[in-house]
Amino acid sequence: MAERRVKVESEVGLHARPAALFVEAASKAPGEATVAKGDGAPVSAKSILAVMGLDVRHGDEITIRVDGEDADTVLDRLAEIAGAA
Amino acid sequence: MGRSAGEELQGTGVSPGVGHGPALRLARSVPEPPAGGFEGDAGAETDRALEAMEATAQDLSARGERAGGQAQEVLSAQALMARDPALADDVRRRVGEGAAAARAVADAFAVYRDMLASAGEYMAARVADLDDVRDRIVARLMGVPVPGVPESDTPFVLVAADLAPADTATLDPAKVLAFVTREGGPTSHSAILARSLGLPAVVAGEAADRITDGTELLVDGTGGLVVADPTDEQVGRATARQAAREAAAANSGGPGATADGHRVPLLANIGGPKDLPAALENGAEGVGLYRTEFLFLDRGDAPGHEEQVEAYRTVLDAFPAGSKVVVRTLDAGADKPLAFLPPPGEEPNPALGVRGLRMMRRHPEMLSSQLSALAEAAGGAQAVLNVMAPMVTDAEDAAWFAERAREAGIEHAGVMVEVPAAALGARHLARSADFFSIGTNDLTQYACAADREAGGLGRFQDPWQPGVLELIATTARAAAAADRPCGVCGEAAADPLLACVLVGAGVTTLSMGASALPLVRAALGRATLEECKAAASAALDAPGADEAKRAAREALPGVAELGL
Numbered sequence: 239m240a241e242r243r244v245k246v247e248s249e250v251g252l253h254a255r256p257a258a259l260f261v262e263a264a265s266k267a268p269g270e271a272t273v274a275k276g277d278g279a280p281v282s283a284k285s286i287l288a289v290m291g292l293d294v295r296h297g298d299e300i301t302i303r304v305d306g307e308d309a310d311t312v313l314d315r316l317a318e319i320a321g322a323a
Numbered sequence: 324m325g326r327s328a329g330e331e332l333q334g335t336g337v338s339p340g341v342g343h344g345p346a347l348r349l350a351r352s353v354p355e356p357p358a359g360g361f362e363g364d365a366g367a368e369t370d371r372a373l374e375a376m377e378a379t380a381q382d383l384s385a386r387g388e389r390a391g392g393q394a395q396e397v398l399s400a401q402a403l404m405a406r407d408p409a410l411a412d413d414v415r416r417r418v419g420e421g422a423a424a425a426r427a428v429a430d431a432f433a434v435y436r437d438m439l440a441s442a443g444e445y446m447a448a449r450v451a452d453l454d455d456v457r458d459r460i461v462a463r464l465m466g467v468p469v470p471g472v473p474e475s476d477t478p479f480v481l482v483a484a485d486l487a488p489a490d491t492a493t494l495d496p497a498k499v500l501a502f503v504t505r506e507g508g509p510t511s512h513s514a515i516l517a518r519s520l521g522l523p524a525v526v527a528g529e530a531a532d533r534i535t536d537g538t539e540l541l542v543d544g545t546g547g548l549v550v551a552d553p554t555d556e557q558v559g560r561a562t563a564r565q566a567a568r569e570a571a572a573a574n575s576g577g578p579g580a581t582a583d584g585h586r587v588p589l590l591a592n593i594g595g596p597k598d599l600p601a602a603l604e605n606g607a608e609g610v611g612l613y614r615t616e617f618l619f620l621d622r623g624d625a626p627g628h629e630e631q632v633e634a635y636r637t638v639l640d641a642f643p644a645g646s647k648v649v650v651r652t653l654d655a656g657a658d659k660p661l662a663f664l665p666p667p668g669e670e671p672n673p674a675l676g677v678r679g680l681r682m683m684r685r686h687p688e689m690l691s692s693q694l695s696a697l698a699e700a701a702g703g704a705q706a707v708l709n710v711m712a713p714m715v716t717d718a719e720d721a722a723w724f725a726e727r728a729r730e731a732g733i734e735h736a737g738v739m740v741e742v743p744a745a746a747l748g749a750r751h752l753a754r755s756a757d758f759f760s761i762g763t764n765d766l767t768q769y770a771c772a773a774d775r776e777a778g779g780l781g782r783f784q785d786p787w788q789p790g791v792l793e794l795i796a797t798t799a800r801a802a803a804a805a806d807r808p809c810g811v812c813g814e815a816a817a818d819p820l821l822a823c824v825l826v827g828a829g830v831t832t833l834s835m836g837a838s839a840l841p842l843v844r845a846a847l848g849r850a851t852l853e854e855c856k857a858a859a860s861a862a863l864d865a866p867g868a869d870e871a872k873r874a875a876r877e878a879l880p881g882v883a884e885l886g887l
Contacts, residue, residue: 249665253449254396254400255396255400257400258396258399258400258403261403262403281409282408282409284408284409285407285408285409285410286400286403286404286407287404287407287409287410287435287438287439287453288407288409290439290449291435291438291439
C-alpha cells in the first residue's frame with residue numbers, strides 16, 4: 239500500500255475536469271484506491287460521484303491511498319493531477 | 324395547437340427563414356419507475372441494469388467526441404457517472420433485495436443526488452448533469468424515449484421548452500428544419516445557435532407546450548409565425564415571402580448603402596480565420612468583430628507571439644486595401660474562463676465580475692503581448708487594423724486601454740460599448756477612444772438585467788427594448804458629436820429591420836454573423852436615409868419592443884414588403 243498527502247491546487251478543487259482526470263487515473267489501479275479529505279473517511283477514488291461528494295476545494299489537503307501492483311506509479315499520477323494548478 | 328387545421332400562432336421570430344415539417348418534441352421528463360419487483364432471475368435483472376448503465380456511458384462518450392470542446396468535458400464526466408463502480412454496487416445490492424432494475428437505478432442515484440445537492444452552490448449544476456444521466460439510464464430500462472434531441476431518420480421541426488447548450492451540442496443540423504421554443508429571445512442560446520446554423524426559429528410562448536409530436540408545422544422565423552397543419556395556401560404564401568427575401572438577398576451585391584447612397588459598411592463577426600470563407604462569400608467588406616478567444620481557449624498557457632501574429636495577419640490579408648478589420652482583445656472571464664487567467668476569487672455573479680478589460684488590467688503583460696502581436700501583423704497589411712477592448716466601463720478604462728495601445732504602436736484604438744454606464748458616458752469615453760463598437764448582446768443583458776442564458780426572460784433578451792434603443796442612440800449621438808465612427812457588432816445588426824433603425828440612429832457600420840449579411844444589405848438598399856431616421860425616431864418613441872417594431876415597419880415600407 240502507498241499513501242500520500244497532497245494539497246489541491248486546482249482553482250475548481252477536485253471537481254469538473256480535475257475530478258474526471260483523477261477518477262480516470264485511479265481506475266487504472268488494479269487494486270483498491272481511496273481518497274479522503276484531510277483526516278476524514280476515505281471513499282473510492284474510482285467513483286466520480288464519491289469524489290465529487292467529498293467536495294474538495296482549492297487549498298484543501300487530501301490523503302490518497304493506492305493498493306496493489308504499480309501502486310506508486312498510480313499514486314504519482316494522482317498526486318500530480320491533484321497538485322496541478 | 325394540432326386540433327384546428329391552419330391555426331396561426333404569432334410568436335417572436337428569432338432566426339429568419341421558413342421551415343415546414345412534422346414536429347418532434349425534445350423529451351425532458353422520464354416517468355417515475357414503478358416501485359416493486361421484477362419477474363425472473365436477480366442475476367439477469369442486475370445484468371440488465373448494468374448493461375443499460377454501460378450503454379448510456381458509451382452513448383455519452385460518443386456524443387462528447389462528436390461535440391468536442393467544453394461540451395465534451397461535461398459529457399465525459401457524465402459518462403464516468405454512468406459507469407461509476409460505487410453506483411453499480413448500490414444498484415446490484417438493490418436488485419438483490421428485490422427492486423426492479425429501473426427502480427434500483429433511480430434509488431441509487433437519489434442517494435448521490437442528496438449528497439451533491441447539500442454540497443454547495445457549484446454542485447447544483449452537477450446535480451442537473453447527474454439527473455440527466457439517471458434519466459437516460461432509466462429511459463433505456465423502461466423503453467421510453469431518451470431525453471434530449473430526438474433521433475429521427477427524417478427531418479423535423481424541433482419543439483422544446485428551451486434549448487440548453489447540452490441539448491444542442493450534438494444536434495444534426497441536416498435533420499432539423501426549424502426550432503419552436505416556449506422560452507428565449509433574440510440573444511438566448513437557442514436563437515444564436517439557430518442563426519449560426521441558418522435554421523428558422525420562433526419563440527412561441529406557452530402555445531409551444533400544446534404542440535404534439537407529429538403535428539405538421541409551418542415556421543416562419545422572419546415573421547415570427549407558426550402554423551399547425553397549414554393549408555397549401557398558407558405554405559405557398561410563406562414560401563413565396565421567403566423566396567422574395569432570398570431573391571432580394573441574392574441580388575444585393577456590392578457595398579452596403581441605403582437606397583439613396585448613404586454608405587454603411589457591412590462587416591462580418593468572426594471567431595478566427597476559419598470563418599473567413601463564409602464572410603467573403605457573403606460579401607463582407609471587412610471584419611467588425613474578430614473574437615480572439617479561440618487562440619487562448621482550451622490550453623494551459625498563452626499563445627506565443629508568432630502564433631498570434633500569424634492568426635491576425637491571415638485575417639488582415641483577406642480584405643482589400645482600406646477595408647476595416649476590428650479586432651477585440653482577449654475577452655476572458657465570465658462565460659469564457661481561461662485556465663491561465665483564473666478569476667481573483669469566487670465570483671457570485673461572473674457576468675458582473677472580473678472579465679474583459681477588467682481581467683486585462685490585472686494582467687497587463689497579457690494585453691501588451693497581444694497588442695504588440697497585433698501591431699506587428701498590421702505592418703505591411705493593406706486592410707486597416709482597428710483594435711478594441713471589451714467591457715470598458717468608464718473614461719478611465721478607455722484612457723488606460725488607449726495608452727497601452729499607443730505604447731504598442733496601434734493606430735486605431737477604440738472601445739466596445741456593452742456596459743450601460745459606458746453608453747451613458749460615451750461623450751467622456753470619446754476623448755480617448757478612436758471609435759465605438761456597440762455590443763448589443765451584453766448591452767441588452769446588462770440594461771435589462773436579464774442573463775443571456777437564462778430561460779423565461781425572452782421579453783428582456785431583446786435589443787428592441789426601449790431602454791436598449793435609447794442607450795444605442797445616446798452612444799451614436801456622442802460618437803457623431805466627437806466625430807468618431809460608431810459600429811454595432813451584436814445580434815441586433817443581423818436583424819434587417821433593426822439594422823435600418825440603427826443606421827437611422829447614427830450607427831456608421833454594421834457587423835454580424837456572415838449569413839445575415841445579404842438580407843441586411845437588401846433591407847438597407849430598400850430604405851432611404853430619411854426613412855431610416857424616421858424609423859429610428861418612431862422606434863425610440865415607442866413604449867415597448869413590439870410597438871417599436873411596428874413603428875419601424877410603418878416607416879420602412881420597402882423593408883416591410885419582404886415580410887421582415
